Amino acid sequence: MELVLAALVLARLLSCAFSDTQGDVLYDLKNSIKPPAYQLTDWNPNQVNPCTWSNVICDNNNHVTSVTLSGMNCSGTLSPRIGALKTLTTLTLKGNGITGEIPKEFGNMSSLTSLDLENNRLTGEIPPSLGDLKKLQFLTLSQNNLSGPIPESLSGLQNLINILLDSNNLSGPIPDRLFKVPKYNFTRNHLNCSQNPPNRCESDSTDSGDSHKPKVGIIVGIVVGLSSILLAGGLMYFICKYRHKGYKREVFVDVAGEVDRRIAFGQLKRFSWRELQLATDNFSDKNILGQGGFGKVYKGVLPDGTKIAVKRLTDFESPGGDAAFQREVEMISVAVHRNLLRLIGFCTTPTERLLVYPFMQNLSVAYRLRGKRKPEETVLDWETRKRVALGAARGLEYLHEHCNPKIIHRDVKAANVLLDEEYEAVVGDFGLAKLVDVRKTNVTTQVRGTMGHIAPEYLSTGKSSERTDVFGYGIMLLEIVTGQRAIDFSRLEEEDDVLLLDHVKKLEREKRLDAIVDRNLSRSYNMVEVEMMIQVALLCTQASPEDRPAMSEVVRMLEGEGLAERWEEWQHVEVTRRQEYERVQRRFDWGEDSFYNQDAIELSGGR
Known part of the structure; x- marks a missing residue:
């Protein structure tokens, strides 16, 4: 049973590996062929794991091996960057409206065994570089508008068993070698099929060619059958072996009881x-x-x-x-x-x-904001801070809205956002609260986090949600803008607020935005962008979790979409709330008994 579970875990993890290059190439293909907006919606350029995208298959080494985009009503052209997918074995784009020429870079896909571009609107000549696809077995270019001759280089495809070039505008002679392919179709072109009788433009569908040609289907069937028998036998052998003997344990380290089962969990x-x-x-x-x-x-x-x-x-x-x-x-x-x-x-x-x-060589955002930096380490400039804010938001959006089950961080802060060699934000420590709490019986009431970053409802009830992460993210935005800690008792010396959130709210109400910004920036920042980031932070840190935006909304607001409307709505609510608070405070100062009745109940919630 353990072996079966391990195999299932292995399969799942292998499907989730990533490759930046492959993701970029496939996303470029999507943009190039221009599918309708409702197609390929999960092809996210920020999600660098194309193995999780629809219509994409990867092998056990996390390399893309198959891309099938049939019948999607595409209207663009083919991207030459697809040639960078050296491990791709199957590319199927039939039944679309793709125009333009077949890029010569298609000849760089050295592992390709099947290329299907049938029923599109492709023009130009068949690139001779397709003759470099030495592993190609199936080539289908039917029902396009291709013209010119069939490249002589296709004669060198020794593994070809199916070539369909019918219904184009091809002309000239057909290389003799292609008549020996088990299945071919050159009809409805302007080709010289009868130049070397008795060749025909189409192979007999019930015959694989000359009588001496091997029956490919029979051979494949025999090979698959033998392989299945051997695989089943091997699997039964290992199951029986482990059932009687258990896992072989190689304890070779100096910690008593440590187990090393040599199970590779995908990339782990x-x-x-x-x-x-x-x-x-x-x-x-x-x-x-x-x-x-x-x-x-x-x-x-x-x-x-x-x-x-x-x-x-x-x-x-x-x-x-x-x-x-x-x-x-x-x-x-x-x-x-x-x-x-x-x-x-x-x-x-x-x-x-x-x-x-x-190892992240640029350490954390908190370190760069207020750590004891070496002389050669510079303070984060404003452009970098903007990029960090957006990158962290995208990472949290993925955890909340694209993971299944979703992952709640529960300790979002500048110290948990790391910086890679390009100073891109990398959210760390996600999922660790669950790891630590997994052995406890009261997981839902176990509060994990850092004071000053913890949402009020999480602190009072112990129940976390995506919106508790949003609150922590809002505090982190304030850290990025101000360079200060979420809680700083030194502010008491100036009779100011200990909590960074209260400190910023006060300055924002007084329209003293310059006093909010980190002095280390030396006024090298855009005040409009600073104001926008503070507005997003205050929207994220509202007392009621229902009023806070989702991380996907935060991403859009940081990109300049929908912030003005939401901020105007929030200001109206805040002004009303503040006026009510001041009215009640005055009544309290005057000693009116009514303060202890209804008004006290209205103000009992978090503010």
Whole structure:
């Protein structure tokens, strides 16, 4: 049973790997062929895992192997960038309205076995570069407007078993070698089919060619049958072996009870304790990158020179937590997005739980805003801060709206948003609250987070939702604008608000926006953009979770869509609320008894 479960987990994780290049190429293809707006809606340029997109199939190595976009009423042209997909074996675009020529770059898809462009509006000549597709078995270009001769280079396709070029405007002779292909069709063109009698323009559909040609269907059937028998036999052998003997355990590290089953969870590696111990110099204090509610993070270097960040989680005393921990690790590992920190491995022992991530050389946003920077490390400029805000929003939007089940971060703050080598935002620590709480019976009431970032309803009820993340994100926006902490007791010296949110609200009401902005920016910022970001932050931090926008709305507002309308509505509500508060306060100062009745009830909620 364990073997079957492991196989299912492996299959699921393999389907969720990613490749930036492949995603970019496919998204470029989508833009080029121009499908209707209702088609390929899940092809998200920010979701760099094309293996999860519709009509795309990947192999076990996370390479795109099949793209099938038939009958989608496309109206554009073919993108030459598709030639970069070296592992693609099947490309099917039949039944569309694609125009233009077949790019010569199609000849670069060296693994292609099937190319189907039937029933489009393609023009121009068949590119001779298709003769470079040495593995090609099926070539279908029927029902287009292709012209010119059939390239002689197609004669070199020794694996070709089906070539259909009918219903075009092709002319000239047909290479002799193509008449030996088991199935061909050159009809309804201007080709010289009878130049070398007795060749015909179409092969006999009931015959695969000359009598000496092998029966391809029979051969394929025999091969598939034998392969199935061998595969079934091998599977039965391993099932029986593991049923009687259990997993073979190779305990080779210096931690009692550590298990290394050598199961590769897709792109996840199960590290041994010893590996991480050596990588971090026995978890030396000099390698500590940071410390939070979930444990310490250490910088490490693997034997091949790869730099890693190892998060050593705390609070795992209960027995039997290993299986639950692995399930949760597998769940967060399938969340793959350009703006999410990628989990590359983990380690478990009876007393330790560790997660392994790629090392982010520019550390966190919090460090860049107010850490003890080295002389060569500059303060984040305004353009970078804008990009970080938008990138973090997109990462959270993916967790909330594109993961199944959705993932709630529960500790959104500048310290948990990292910066890659290009200073792009990478949200980290998502899903860790669930990892830590998985062994508890009162998960829904276990509050995790950082004071100053925790939404009021989460603090009072212990129940988190996407909108608690939105609140934390709003506070993080204020951190980005001001460079200050969410809670700062030093502000008491100036008789100011300890909470950053209250501090910003006060200055915003007084129209003192310049006093809000981080002084380190030295006035090198756009005040209109600053005002917009503060408005988004205040909308995200409303007391009622129902009033806060979803992260997808936040993304749109940061991109300049819909903010003005929502802000105007919010201001009207805030003015009314403030006037009511001031009216009640005056009555309280005058000692009116009515204050203790209805007004007290109206103001009992969070403000």
